[in-house]
Amino acid sequence: MTADESGDANVLRSKRDATRYQILVQIAERQPAVSQQEVADAIGITSQAVSDYLQDLIKQGFVQKHGRGRYEVTKEGVDWLISHTSRLEEYVTHVSEEVIGQVEIETALATSDIEEGQAVSLSMHDGTLQATPGTTGSATAVAVTDADAGSDVGVTDFEGVLDYELGDVTIVSLPRVDNGGSRAADIDRVAELAADADLLAVAGTEALAAARAADREPDLRFGTAEAVREAATRGLDALLLVVETDLAGHTDRLREDNVSYEIVDAAE
Template sequence: MAENADEGVLRSKRSATRYQILVGIAERQPAVSQREIADDIGITAQAVSDYLQGLIEEGYVRSPGRGRYEVTKEGVDWLIGRTDELHEFVTHVSEDVIGQVEIETAIATADVAEGDAVSLSMRDGVLRATPGTAGSTTAVAVTAAEAGRDVGVTDFEGVLDYDLGRVTAVSIPRVQDGGSVAVASETLLAHAADCDLVATAGTEALVAARAAGLDPDVRFGTPQAVNEAAVRGLDVLLLAVADELSTHLDRLREGTISYEVVDTAE
């Protein structure tokens, strides 16, 4: 009984088997061993022979001689159609299904293969994944990556053990109250030496940083950025104009981030 040619590979075992056999023929043609195909897909050689007879009758395969088989143009078209179907399904699973699973991104400290168990750590504000389970927090890699490349991880176990960062906040006067000129550059430099990054909020703060020879890492969205940096274990020097500082400190208190306010007026 002939099978409906439009039946999808994912709709029946028979259709999936036909797909695998056609792929096996295309890989080996014209000299095709039915036994090899049978071993590859886990069915008997007699079953392969029966499927081949049906594929020949439907015009998807032709046999120019004993033990010789070729996929016809019609067979290739059928394979392409079914392959497109599989591609759409895999894309749906990877983007719409797996994509909903919690996946974090880390930097691989050594080569990682997909499915490897990894230990997680936080360094320089970035999650790191090291092959093995020696760390206090472990996960499973969902992508492969070379050392230094980004790798997706999921299935987290344990608690990530690292210290939160600390924020040193400097209130910079508004221009009408003296602005950047009223700030001691030496004090900014001394505090910057102990911090991982510098953030400025407001023009006066930016000018004060540059006058001290500092190149700010963050200039916009500083309440969120400073808090996130500290949550990731980075120490931050925050220079903020006086009337913006309270907004930043409120955000830090909400995140239970430690901070100190420094007076730099000359």
């Protein structure tokens, strides 16, 4: 591959090639009846410029003319589009993963007023990343936005390790309704476990009934596999009440993400 064919996406380096690329795309979308004025309006050049480019594309064999206002992109033109589109895709991937990805910006909650460019210490509290002015914490960053106390602030240039413990996940498996459902659970035990948890999630109607029997309204009822995993990775202790038929789906997801859990027997 030559330098011009590299991930630099040479179609972007040449205004002429970039315009030809856009015109070919517009013709492919509209063919065979193509209005030069519509193409001009779509890409922001004059109708005369479109006409000049069309003559050139016809000479190169990229476009075939079938009559007044009737054009078609040839196989050679399609091949040219495909090759340049592939390079553009590679370039976009390079920019998004290797360029933009290196300038990571996270969002934190400001504990007090913060100015753009100010050094901050990061901490995890109640499952939320927090930023505090100063560099006394184990993990630091630099604010990229101003923020009032209690509002969101963008931070980057991370250093150190965020010092916090992963949350515990406790799972209570409940039988289906035809095997007793919530009535087969030790509701006092459920209430005791829920009192010690930061977050209560239920998966299944039997689990919802058990939570309400324990006089607790769940924090989560849907998407619990992902939510419980994320809560634990953010330092929250989660209690999951789950119908036995859904248990494997939740435990598999936790194991895949290396989140430890404990299954507690809450049967009467």
